Amino acid sequence: MTDEDELWHELVLSGVGGRTIAEAQERISYQEFIAWARYRAKRGSLNVGMRVERGTALLATLYANAHSKNGGYKISDFAPYHDEPVMTLEQAMEQWS
Structure with missing residues (x-):
């Protein structure tokens, strides 16, 4: 699609x-x-349900990262229907450094 x-x-x-x-x-x-x-x-999305899900997932991500040792949770871990943001070339190069 x-x-x-x-x-x-x-x-x-x-x-x-x-x-x-x-x-x-x-x-x-x-x-x-x-x-x-x-x-x-x-x-963002026009779908109210998706907007609520994203907000709730953001709060869950913040809470999980604040209470975990590694803090590696992403919003997509709590909102499975949301696509992860596409990384730019500059962001990828920063991660490799």
């Missing part, structure tokens, strides 16, 4: 554009779709 497909699913599940993906694709212009994509990239 592509990022575009995921966004169409998310828009319809959030009640934007119509009750089906086909209906939303007929009603939403390309410019509006791009605007929604920019909004989602800046503000």
